[in-house]
């Protein structure tokens with residue numbers, strides 16, 4: 286069967302960095318041996334963003350932070366040391382839906398990763414190809430402390446789409462206990478389950494202090510608590 290013609294746009298990814306092996310630092314797979322592809326670009330601008338190099342020209346020299354890699358480049362990198370878990374993160378990976386779908390399909394075909402996770406803000410719906418290839422979406426809807434307006438950060442149709450995929454977990458970045466009420470409203474409105482609460486912070490003392498603050502209130506709501514393992518281990522080092 287002849288495949289449809291593919292443009293360069295469908296063969297090339299705009300990437301910030303690839304790294305690994307390391308550990309998945311957040312969410313349900315915390316501690317797993319993992320490789321990361323961090324894609325360039327984000328349409329949002331969270332005040333506390335921990336990866337500004339993917340999109341924020343006021344904090345980073347973006348010309349130095351982006352490179353174009355082909356699908357074959359990424360496949361060769363993975364083939365050199367096959368991944369147990371591949372995490373596709375950003376930025377916002379779903380800004381490059383067609384090439385990401387093709388990449389994930391090729392990784393599945395060649396069995397280059399046991400599991401694939403996509404980390405997304407939950408504001409762009411995934412394509413069917415992406416949904417069928419991933420093991421899980423780690424969806425992180427932003428709360429008001431992100432500095433974004435509600436219509437920018439909460440897209441009801443996208444949240445429902447991701448929830449209907451049966452592959453989404455909902456990971457909320459939290460700074461203060463009041464944030465838990467905001468999460469509860471979203472959970473009740475959109476039927477989000479399961480919930481993971483993760484402290485905001487890019488140094489180990491902030492992460493640990495916020496985890497201790499959150500532990501009992503999160504248990505009381507029957508939710509899950511995530512650490513930021515990479516921050517506890519390596520502080521704010523890039524590529525870990």
Ligand code: SF4
Pocket residue numbers: 327328329330331333334335336337339375376377406
């Ligand atoms: S959605 Fe993620 S990458 Fe984009 S600005 Fe917010 S935290 Fe940063």
